[in-house]
Amino acid sequence: MAKISRRKFGQLAGASAAVGAIGAPTLLQAATPKVVVIGGGAGGATAARYVAMGSKGAIEVTLIEPTKKYYTCFFSNLYLGGIRDYESIGHTYDKLAYDHGINVVHDWAVSVDRAKKMVVLSSGAMVPYDRLIVSPGIDLKYEAIPGYSIESTNAMPHAWKSGSQVQLLKAQVENMKEGGTFVMVPPPNPFRCPPGPYERVSMIAKIFKEKNPTAKIVILDQKEKFSKQGLFQAGWETHYDGMIEWLAPSVHGGIKKIDHRAMTIETDLDTFQADAACVVPANTSGKIASIAGLTDDSGWCPIVPATMQSTMDENIHVIGDSSIAKSMPKSGFSANSQAKVAAAAARSALTGSKVFGSKFANTCWSLIAADDGIKVGAAYVAGDKKIDVTSKFISKGDEDADTRKATYEESVGWYDAISADMFG
Amino acid sequence: MIYMVRSFALTLVFALYSQSSIAEVSLEYGEYLASECTSCHLLSGKESNIPSIIDWDPESFIAVLTAYKDKELxxxxxxxxxxxxxxxxxxxxAQYFATIKPKEDSE
Structure with missing residues (x-):
């Protein structure tokens, strides 16, 4: 390395001071810009991967995710129904680190200092960012149902964030007494995975049909209608005739109280005695989103559709379930799609890379019985105020068995591809 | 296959008169658009229940997409x-995916 004389140094310093005076960006370019992603699920893993792939080392990417192995919510119902094994829905972060050079930090983000552009971790460490992508998924409002609490989730799991809660629920379903009653309480709108509670009921009915055919399922819904309702109800009649009863709030009058010790769910209509149950309370955005001041009065995070930037802070993007991404449903596919829009916008802001417009897509596949798959989907484009639907589709009620089987098989191909698109 | 080729030709003619898009044809644009495809299609070339779309002849790629657009597929x-x-x-x-080759170690 050539030595720099004092005189030369003086010249260089003077030159850089002069450049600094005309344009600060020249000085800023000296440091590699930093993108930090909070949450390593469907949205966050995709965002981290796409920023890293697209910038090819021009941006330093840090992903903050407490768990070392992530079990997807999508397809967790298939595990419940005995169609997938648990490990087939688990994903590690090895490839994001090894193949894409992402710094994966296994810790909790506990706050965001937006003025200093720092994420604070539970260890006390501070992680600086130029752009922050927040993808924390959902939290559950246990207190929204009188008598229900985190303590109740042992006897009456929500199992709405995958992982061990789903394992617990599966064990309770499989060990329920012969001819017993299973009660499902789906959440009110808006919530993660609109068809999810009804696919879950289908998969539990599948287990009962195989192991406990006199068992009954009662659905005490917190809304008047649900996603793919006609398709699900027709499927239940075909595969599980007489086993499943769905009651809307206009029929049962609302969930008044839950007692997990007595295993009772009280409504105006009746007090239902459960032998096993799944209770999913109202959803809200992941806690860190509200701590960071990114939520509005609804508890969810308003965004700018074209970039998924928070309307509260232009240096922050919010994607996935926590965002108000109307007209898209809260799904893993939606989060994956929104992550790519946010990644392109963040890259463009930091390195000047080209952005070619903001398109989104989503498809939700659901399984009613083995080889009986249905789907609903849409394509979207960023509008001024919201994400607008450009075209959509839904499975038909009169499809033959081959079509339904092909739909299920397509969902298996989708799972492999989207997992690779998220986790490498 | 004949209908595919015919609709491919029609699309080209149609394109001359009616298409306006955000960007010019380029690999960079293709890579950007491809991110929508990889939500369902594996890039490894490994066979799954959803067809691999890498390493195709661009004309066939466009013909098949056009057939979906025209609801012929x-x-x-x-x-x-x-x-x-x-x-x-x-x-x-089509041009972007044609540049992606199957991974040697794909199962």
Whole structure:
């Protein structure tokens, strides 16, 4: 390395001071810009991967995710129904680190200092960012149902964030007494995975049909209608005739109280005695989103559709379930799609890379019985105020068995591809 | 296959008169658009229940996309995606995916 004389140094310093005076960006370019992603699920893993792939080392990417192995919510119902094994829905972060050079930090983000552009971790460490992508998924409002609490989730799991809660629920379903009653309480709108509670009921009915055919399922819904309702109800009649009863709030009058010790769910209509149950309370955005001041009065995070930037802070993007991404449903596919829009916008802001417009897509596949798959989907484009639907589709009620089987098989191909698109 | 080739030709003619898209045909544009495809299609070349779309001849790639757009090929998901692709977008995608080769170690 050539030595720099004092005189030369003086010249260089003077030159850089002069450049600094005309344009600060020249000085800023000296440091590699930093993108930090909070949450390593469907949205966050995709965002981290796409920023890293697209910038090819021009941006330093840090992903903050407490768990070392992530079990997807999508397809967790298939595990419940005995169609997938648990490990087939688990994903590690090895490839994001090894193949894409992402710094994966296994810790909790506990706050965001937006003025200093720092994420604070539970260890006390501070992680600086130029752009922050927040993808924390959902939290559950246990207190929204009188008598229900985190303590109740042992006897009456929500199992709405995958992982061990789903394992617990599966064990309770499989060990329920012969001819017993299973009660499902789906959440009110808006919530993660609109068809999810009804696919879950289908998969539990599948287990009962195989192991406990006199068992009954009662659905005490917190809304008047649900996603793919006609398709699900027709499927239940075909595969599980007489086993499943769905009651809307206009029929049962609302969930008044839950007692997990007595295993009772009280409504105006009746007090239902459960032998096993799944209770999913109202959803809200992941806690860190509200701590960071990114939520509005609804508890969810308003965004700018074209970039998924928070309307509260232009240096922050919010994607996935926590965002108000109307007209898209809260799904893993939606989060994956929104992550790519946010990644392109963040890259463009930091390195000047080209952005070619903001398109989104989503498809939700659901399984009613083995080889009986249905789907609903849409394509979207960023509008001024919201994400607008450009075209959509839904499975038909009169499809033959081959079509339904092909739909299920397509969902298996989708799972492999989207997992690779998220986790490498 | 004949109908595919015919609709491919029609698309080209149609494109000359009616298509306006956000960007010119380029690999960079193709790579950007491709991120929509990889939500369902594996890039490894490994066979799955959803066909691999890498390493195709670009003309066949465009012909198949056009057939989905014209609803001559079945698949609600693909019809939904293809319906909003213009000629420049199809060409950019076709050229980009043609550059992706199967991984040696794919199972």
């Amino acid at each position: 079945e698949s609600k998901v693909m019809q939904n995606i293809a319906t909003r692709l213009g000629a420049d977008e199809m060409t950019s995608l």
